[in-house]
Amino acid sequence: MIFRLGDFRFPDDPARLYPDTPDRPWVLEIGFGDGRFWPHYARTFPEPPNYLGVEISGVSLLKAHRRLKDAGLTNAVLTKLPAEVLVAQVIPHGSLDAIIVNFPDPWPKAGHEDHRLLRVPFFQVAASRLKPGGAALLTTDHDEYFEFACAQAEASGVMRVERVGPPPAALETKYAQKWRDLGLGVNHARFVPTRHDPVPNGTFAPYSEEDPAVPHAVLTLPADFSPQHFDKLTVRGKTWTVVLLDLYATLRRGGWVALAHVVEGDLTQEVLVGITEREDGTHLVRLAKFGGPIITPGVKAAVGAVTEWLEGQGAVVKHRGY
Numbered sequence: 001m002i003f004r005l006g007d008f009r010f011p012d013d014p015a016r017l018y019p020d021t022p023d024r025p026w027v028l029e030i031g032f033g034d035g036r037f038w039p040h041y042a043r044t045f046p047e048p049p050n051y052l053g054v055e056i057s058g059v060s061l062l063k064a065h066r067r068l069k070d071a072g073l074t075n076a077v078l079t080k081l082p083a084e085v086l087v088a089q090v091i092p093h094g095s096l097d098a099i100i101v102n103f104p105d106p107w108p109k110a111g112h113e114d115h116r117l118l119r120v121p122f123f124q125v126a127a128s129r130l131k132p133g134g135a136a137l138l139t140t141d142h143d144e145y146f147e148f149a150c151a152q153a154e155a156s157g158v159m160r161v162e163r164v165g166p167p168p169a170a171l172e173t174k175y176a177q178k179w180r181d182l183g184l185g186v187n188h189a190r191f192v193p194t195r196h197d198p199v200p201n202g203t204f205a206p207y208s209e210e211d212p213a214v215p216h217a218v219l220t221l222p223a224d225f226s227p228q229h230f231d232k233l234t235v236r237g238k239t240w241t242v243v244l245l246d247l248y249a250t251l252r253r254g255g256w257v258a259l260a261h262v263v264e265g266d267l268t269q270e271v272l273v274g275i276t277e278r279e280d281g282t283h284l285v286r287l288a289k290f291g292g293p294i295i296t297p298g299v300k301a302a303v304g305a306v307t308e309w310l311e312g313q314g315a316v317v318k319h320r321g322y
């Protein structure tokens, strides 16, 4: 099954994600590519564990989805997201049996280490998300990244590094085959948590139409409010950047819609903020459902930015709910 970020809870519950197999082990694979690993690895268990796969490539997502379907692996959830967002926001403390990372992008150029997944912050969150007895498994052809990842795991203070042989399934992926054809070897490590300090999930919330928590404001617009142009506007907070890109008039209900680009760490969302007239003549500024937004501090700030832009145009705010 393919999940969007908005289909998850924050944190989610494996029993909700896998209602037919809630008692099986839970394995997360990061950067599954075309999905060759899981059919091989799942076969090494008496029953296929519950699988959560995360990828940033949409093409890979569709290829892997077809592969898992053809293999009859139904207790599998695939999602197109940066792994960092999924691990930090969706996965509960102490819930995973394994985290698998096969041939992660090595970011080999000097100065690009910050783009690497396997750094201290990742290991700290991973140690929280793994169950006692669980481990993160890395297989890579890239010697320098391998040493870097082992050093980062040690530096995290929450992982023990075991340099052991890879599971045979890790040698069946597309990239494993590519490097094997070039005559290159692989490195493998198990990162075993030595501590399980909880790293709290964030403050994300799903969008629910009736929920009063949907960010909004109520205001009175000046009688002559009729914007003819809109200049792009950027607002920065500690953890987010909001860019109000444009404002559109809506024809069906009267009113306007602002398009906002919201960046918070690894997560980017494009959201719409509606400005609609209410029966009493005031206007409601509210995050729109369109596009399946997640309610985050940055998205609340986008509603705030639209409200404050309207104040700059002479609106008087009666209520702020963001």
Ligand SMILES: C[S@@+](CC[C@H](N)C(=O)[O-])C[C@H]1O[C@@H](n2cnc3c(N)ncnc32)[C@H](O)[C@@H]1O
Pocket: 030, 031, 032, 033, 034, 054, 055, 056, 057, 060, 081, 082, 083, 084, 101, 102, 103, 104, 105, 117, 173, 174, 175, 176
């Ligand atoms: C070198 S490929 C390896 C693919 C596959 N594991 C294999 O062995 O054939 C790395 C994969 O990681 C994915 N990826 C890179 N950064 C990611 C991130 N932050 N979250 C999830 N996937 C990511 C890429 O899209 C790519 O498919």
